[in-house]
Amino acid sequence: MTSKTKLDVNHQQKGRMEVFLNALNEEFKPVYFDWKSLTQSKIIVDGVKLRNTDNSLTITIIFADSYHDANAVAIANSFPSNDTARWSANGPVMYLVESPDTNKVAEVLSLFAGKE
Secondary structure, eight states: OOOOOOOOOOOOTTTHHHHHHHHTTOOOOEEEEEOGSSSTTEEEEEEEEEEEESSSSSEEEEEEHOOOHHHHHHHHHHHHOOOEEEEEEEETTEEEEEEEOOOHHHHHHHHHHHOO
């Protein structure tokens, strides 16, 4: 049984993102993430980077005030978009999913995009 993931962020979408993360049935630990150093950081409300226990999956979540802001942060920072690392935005939240397992990347993005 995996422990429940709790995010240490201040944003109205925090609970929704915790639901998504816990639906993955993975144990995540926060890793260092200096979101204030990102381009367009002034439009970021908060951010977190998480890695699962076997280091096979990393998820970076950036919380903004709107979809437009979340998307702008991703574009401004040239976050990767390939088989092993892809980003997307859902409402005011941008997330980057990274894994050497391309199926896992697609699975996580599908869950985040389609589950409400």
